[in-house]
Amino acid sequence: MRAEVDFLMEYHSTIVPIEVKAEQNLQAKSLKSYCNKHVPAVAVRCSMAPYFKQERLATTLIDLPLYAVCNITRECRDAIDEKQASNA
Numbered sequence: 001m002r003a004e005v006d007f008l009m010e011y012h013s014t015i016v017p018i019e020v021k022a023e024q025n026l027q028a029k030s031l032k033s034y035c036n037k038h039v040p041a042v043a044v045r046c047s048m049a050p051y052f053k054q055e056r057l058a059t060t061l062i063d064l065p066l067y068a069v070c071n072i073t074r075e076c077r078d079a080i081d082e083k084q085a086s087n088a
Contacts, residue, residue, distance in 0.1 A: 004030050009076065014041055016076050020066075021047035035059050042079045044072060053079070 007018040017040055019031035028045050035043050035056065044062045052063040060079045064072060 005034050009044075009072070011073070011076050011080055014076075014080050016040060016042050016044060018044045018046065018072070021045065023047065024049045035061075041083050042076050044076065046072075 005017040006020045009016045009018060015038075017031055017034050017038075019028040021028065024047055031043055031045060034040075039058050041058070042060045042062065044064055046064050046066055046069055048066060049063055051065055051068065054061050054063075060083065062075050062079060064075060
């Protein structure tokens with residue numbers, strides 16, 4: 001299966017996949033496939049759903065409401081910094 005995420009963002013040499021959904025539907029099959037294959041430290045799913053952060057295997061998945069997309073860099077930075085601090 002070919003995984004096509006909507007965007008990739010880089011933060012301090014860490015690649016963050018981003019999937020954008022227009023509704024509350026959180027079925028992000030491409031993002032899940034990407035995460036299973038590449039195991040990023042952080043992944044972001046933007047939709048109409050409320051904010052939620054969870055750990056899936058070695059990936060922190062951030063559900064970010066569309067109205068809060070302006071905070072995406074801060075959310076990714078905080079999640080990456082938390083992972084680096086816990087690994088130290």
